[in-house]
Amino acid sequence: MSAPKNVDRTPAYLARERRTKIVKRVRFICILFAVLAIATVFALLPYRRMLPPLPIEAREAGTVRLHFLSVGQGDATVIESSGQCVVVDAGGGGFNETNHIIRYLRGLHVSAPVFLTTHAERDHYGGMATLIQTFGAKAVYLPVLSSEDDGYLAISEAARAADAPVLTLTRGDEIAGGDVRIVCVSPAEETGTDKNAASCVLYLETERVRVLLGADIPATREREIMQAAKDGEVGNSVELDEIDILRVSHHGSDSSSSEEWLEYLGAQVAVISCGAGNRYAHPAAGTVERLSSCVGDIYRTDELGDIMAVIGRDSFRMIAG
Numbered sequence: 001m002s003a004p005k006n007v008d009r010t011p012a013y014l015a016r017e018r019r020t021k022i023v024k025r026v027r028f029i030c031i032l033f034a035v036l037a038i039a040t041v042f043a044l045l046p047y048r049r050m051l052p053p054l055p056i057e058a059r060e061a062g063t064v065r066l067h068f069l070s071v072g073q074g075d076a077t078v079i080e081s082s083g084q085c086v087v088v089d090a091g092g093g094g095f096n097e098t099n100h101i102i103r104y105l106r107g108l109h110v111s112a113p114v115f116l117t118t119h120a121e122r123d124h125y126g127g128m129a130t131l132i133q134t135f136g137a138k139a140v141y142l143p144v145l146s147s148e149d150d151g152y153l154a155i156s157e158a159a160r161a162a163d164a165p166v167l168t169l170t171r172g173d174e175i176a177g178g179d180v181r182i183v184c185v186s187p188a189e190e191t192g193t194d195k196n197a198a199s200c201v202l203y204l205e206t207e208r209v210r211v212l213l214g215a216d217i218p219a220t221r222e223r224e225i226m227q228a229a230k231d232g233e234v235g236n237s238v239e240l241d242e243i244d245i246l247r248v249s250h251h252g253s254d255s256s257s258s259e260e261w262l263e264y265l266g267a268q269v270a271v272i273s274c275g276a277g278n279r280y281a282h283p284a285a286g287t288v289e290r291l292s293s294c295v296g297d298i299y300r301t302d303e304l305g306d307i308m309a310v311i312g313r314d315s316f317r318m319i320a321g
């Protein structure tokens, strides 16, 4: 009786197996080349120049608009008025977030605006260098405390390449904002090392409407600013106790927005910039509670997306979603 034939090892089977292996190898090499080709195209093409503008209604003459952009867990605010556009912070630099800011600014027909970084934390400066490279810049304001991070150092490089002056604001300094007055109310002379505390806090004023952009300052700095305001030391004719719109400090963290601060400012509307489901659980329940009892309406970018404040001569309205 002869031994059973091994059907799996016939020459025909081995040839088939070899062919299958070769096909698999060729397919793998093709996919690898395709991935490398796509990556090369993305790296070499200035694809951000091709990003289309978002459809945004044109600003009515005589109004000032504030745009609180939805950039996840970060901050990016645009101050738009006739003859001037100031971009305050640039989100954390994530691919989608930076592209969103670029498309939004294109929708506003922005060219060479003023850029300002409130403080050297990534969720505020991450997209800044790319924005300067994309739009050019009239001037670039950097915070008093810097960072050694490459992404932060790239901002100065981008400003140099755009031939824009690099400046710093401290208490009482003003920047030209077209129809809106923009005053830095903090920091004064910075002696600490806490970047959040050293954030640049901006007071905006049109004829009758006042706004405070609280950056990421903690309650200790809120107290210091309040005292300086009571002593008349936060800038010429700054009415800090008559705020209409407040950009809530530090994304609604519990260590900011003390009851005393909120009551002093007297804001009618609070805007919180934070990412949906962020790992810091911002805004804190306690902050939301304090805002609910001290301020009128609360607008959140994690719930509403981009938020716009349209400011007229003596009134304003909020638009969201």
Ligand SMILES: [Zn+2]
Pocket (backbone or CB within 6 Å): 074, 075, 121, 123, 124, 216, 250, 251
């Ligand atoms: Zn922040």
